[in-house]
Amino acid sequence: MRADLAYTHAVPKAHRTGHTVALGVDWGLNTLLSAGTVQLNGEGRITALGAGAQFRAAGVLAKQHRLRRLSERLHTKADHYMRLIAGHDHQLAPKLDVLRSEIQHVSNRRSNLNDALAWAAARWTVDQAIAAGATVIYVEDLRSMEAGGMGRTLNTRLSQQVRGQIADRMRHLATEQGITVVTVPARNTSKLCPHCLTPLRHRKAPDRPTIAGWKWAICPHQDCRWQSDRDHGAWRRIAARGLTHQATTAYDHTSGHMAIRTVLDNLEANAVLTPTPKTNRKDRTKTGPTRPRSTRPAPRRRRAPSPARPHGPAGQRPEGHAHTDRTRLPRAAHRHQGVNTTSTPTTSRHRPRGAALGAGFHLHAHASPPRWETIPETQSNPGSPS
Template identity: 75%
Template sequence: MDWGLNTLLSAGAARLHDDGRITALGSGGQFRAAGVLAKQHRLRRLSEHLHAKADRYGRLIGEDADHSLHARHAVVTCEIRAVSERRSNLNQALARAAARWAVDQAIAAGATVIYLEDLRSMQAGGMGRTMNTRLSQTVRGQIADRVRHLAADAGIAVVTVPARGTSKYCPQCLTPLRHRKAPDRPTTPGWKWAICPDRDGCGWQGDRDHGAWRRIAARGLTHQARTIADRATGQLAIRSIVDKLEARAVITPAAPPNDRADRSKTGPTRPRTTRPAPRRRGAPSPTRPSGPTGKRPEGHAPTDRPRLPRAAHRHQDVTTTSTPTTGHRPRGAALGAGFHLHAHACPPRWETIPDTTSDKGSPS
């Protein structure tokens, strides 16, 4: 598992083979909590603003017990307490969800150990006071504790490894990576996308956090013999890195399966004629039989069914009340000019008008 700034967790599975090779099982996954983290940062800024406001009221009040700002100071103090409770509840919910996700990933992969970055080395150098405040006020400590608790129930060990260089070097060849802003902007400096400059030997590129969890997994698997338990807390950890073991802490890319048959050339290519095949229209065909079945006639004559008769010959008289069942099954719009499947014409008007003429000639 790798800790990120905008992406809280990045995790994946790796396997140590008998010959010492380490391969990654899939591309891994990420626990994204952008909405919760945004709300957390908003509450943090609100808390900082309220604390600054309370400090200003405290300086203005001083030693005056009857100052008019005492009421406002009490209101701000209550707001600080409420915001702190909201932040605490949000952090606990986020820690529970992230830990549950991480342990579920390990259980699904059949893992026996979870490797975590050592949180004591998470302070980012050269990032400024604001960035380090964001790093220190996240819930990584709570997530780590809950991961240990849930993993113990599943019989999975949790080991912390040093975080130095996990995002700096390529997980496949240990070459220093070039960090760019995005995969479609390979010349713009950034920190999100990592590209290995060794194009001939490796050429790996991917998300910075995905490369980091591969480095963490490879480092933990190669240094597992140096795992020690803390006497005070009982937590498992790898304290130091051995250069000889670190040189072998690489992820071996799995070879793609070759299921296709061997298509190597075993003889000369068969010559092809330069004369094209005759056209379909020019090929003769036998006379069409009287029945509905038979071979395709010449040209593009329809072969599926004979030409439909007109509507008057398809049981659609002016007095039709239902669809006949004599073997003919109407097909929607083919019944008539725009009629629905069960819509029929009304009787003509002249059938309802009485005949006023007589055999005696004109009424005049």
């Protein structure tokens, strides 16, 4: 015995106005969702909170596309069998039944995949709003993307993104948190600069030059020069437009959805984002005299102290060429190298610099200092042959 009981619980009330922190959501083709948060300050200035994020589902969309192509081929084959049968008892009738069962199986797979994708995208969007402390989510109007003249391929890609299901799941999850979901017109959201409303110039992305499409937007205004991904500019425009026109939000009693239907020109001129002022995090106030710094610092290998001289006969090799027991490296002329000193040439044209100092033919190649030992003098015998 199974019983299906309805369960309801109280949720916070969603408000149409009075929002200061909003999450803007933009729809895309390759990137399913692009979202970011903006804040409305007391003086009417709108600033962006962070760089935004993107919800990418390329793998799921590719699988969805393959299932759609498979479904189209199965439907085409089933229609061909039906024309061959033409209402008569034909031997292709059992094959037609198998095709119909396969079509139903593929349709169920597509429905389950769309439902899972819709819940995942809606959950991600609501989590972004909760993490940023936003009280409203402004979503691009889905109906504005269904325009004519886009071509068969683009219209198919638009219809395969289950945007209506994502919006419904988004409203359901946001209502439980007291977050309002409002749709705004999508006109010129990717065309105008979010900082100065200047028409953007679209280029290939600098980090993806081989990928087709004009994903990178650059503002040609000399005082602005804003540039970023065009989807990031779109969610900034959507969020700023929603906060500016939130007084015109209308409630549809039939569907229970909130929407901003029209855009006012005088308010649209103020729906711009101002750059966040850069603050100096480090206090550089001078509290004393400046330390003297040498214009010629020591070499890098000399800055670290050499290890202490070991007590035993063996140990760690000292740093560089300087010995640990000598405070100053003397010149070759003071090394008592009388027996090892190279004579200074007088006839040859080549005069090595180190030869005059007794350091060999290279200025920096020094011989090890000899260990002078006291040799006792012996008395020689005059009668001996030695």
